[in-house]
């Protein structure tokens with residue numbers, strides 16, 4: 001399990017990437033045009049507000065382990081004094097599955113890197129090929145096992161709605177990821193970003209983007225798979241950014257609160273089952289964990305309205321209750 005920490009991201013857009021994956025434009029995703037150097041790392045750490053628990057420094061947006069070793073050393077050396085003085089308490093980075101050799105992992109261990117995030121994106125060969133990933137399913141599986149064997153915490157990133165992808169393929173990928181026992185996963189439904197190959201394919205009618213609603217429906221199924229396996233989903237959907245929200249996300253499943261929509265949809269499915277068990281009732285009071293009230297009710301009370309309409313309920317309310325997260329209890333009904 002990965003402890004919750006305050007992440008301090010440093011972006012290295014496209015640094016190390018051997019080629020451009022069809023969907024990717026890290027400059028637009030991160031809003032940063034120039035990759036970080038030692039100065040950027042020091043500035044990011046020194047300008048971060050005081051945090052008594054320290055920060056977890058995270059190198060995101062490129063393929064860290066594929067950049068020349070001198071540059072990796074420069075970035076990690078820049079962070080080293082802050083690890084000693086406790087300002088930084090851990091380092092994590094994201095990279096590609098075909099760039100984590102044993103030598104590389106030994107190098108990262110020396111610099112105290114704790115967590116490695118691997119962008120596997122799909123465990124379907126055709127999807128990987130059509131997305132221009134340049135690595136195989138076998139690369140993903142071997143890399144995940146190697147990272148774990150070396151004692152790193154492992155986060156696996158997957159995408160949905162990629163070229164050639166289907167719901168069945170995404171579900172198969174999620175199940176295969178769960179079998180690799182990562183410490184966490186991130187799920188990114190595909191967004192069509194301007195200045196990418198995918199944008200061109202979409203404009204030429206050679207790619208059909210996943211809608212937000214489809215991504216939410218599928219996302220609820222994936223969330224259920226990971227929850228059952230006890231694997232935390234630490235992110236659902238791209239972080240909203242000014243660039244993406246102001247039109248750079250031209251199509252696909254972009255929504256600033258996608259994660260909440262997915263959790264809410266999963267609650268709707270569970271509520272639906274619970275209400276059908278006590279149907280026909282006219283009133284019901286349900287209890288959920290206090291931190292999950294808004295997920296259960298849904299944006300603009302959409303879950304409540306949907307259940308009222310479907311089951312002809314006069315009144316349905318959700319209250320905070322002493323129940324485990326993800327659980328729902330019927331407190332009263334008539």
Ligand code: SF4
Nearest residue numbers: 017020021024061062
């Ligand atoms: S998806 Fe990852 S490997 Fe592909 S271009 Fe983007 S940052 Fe590089």
